[in-house]
Amino acid sequence: MKKHLNEQEVLERVAGQRDAASDEHVRACPECRNEITRLNDALGGFRTTAREWAETVRREVAVRPPVRHRGFGWQGLRLAGVLAVLLVCLGVLLIRHEGPRAVEMSSTADDAVLERVDAAMSRSVPSAMEPLSQLVPTQRKELALKEKVEGAN
Secondary structure, three states, X not given: OOOOOOHHHHHHHHOOOOOHHHHHHHHHOXXXXXXXXXXXXXXXXXXXXXXXXXXXXXXXXXXXXXXXXXXXXXXXXXXXXXXXXXXXXXHHHHHHHHHHHHXXXXXXXXXHHHHHHHHHHHOOOOHHHHHHHHHOOOHHHHHHHHHHHHHHO
């Protein structure tokens, strides 16, 4: 007699794949026959449970009315339109109210900037270099110094 069926051969028999040698062995070997019967019973129980569950779910779905998702509909669309018009009106009112004041403030700020630029441009030397400029003689100082020297001669 052949050695017992290995795991692969047992699973093949449970799946329905049979050959003459394994049929003869299963008829003669009660251990292998019991293993195949045990697996068939477990799979049969699983199959029965899965079918019962599927049938229960199918009945529950058939009994429940379909869920209709309602959006805002026309009322919501009207409300959104009214809100949009109100926001536009509010924006126009704010712009009209703030408009003259904003122009006035910007022209004042522009004038101040222009005055600062004018003051900076009218300097002959940048303020950071003023102490150094006093160390370097200018043309006027040189002319005055030459006149003194010539006048003394």
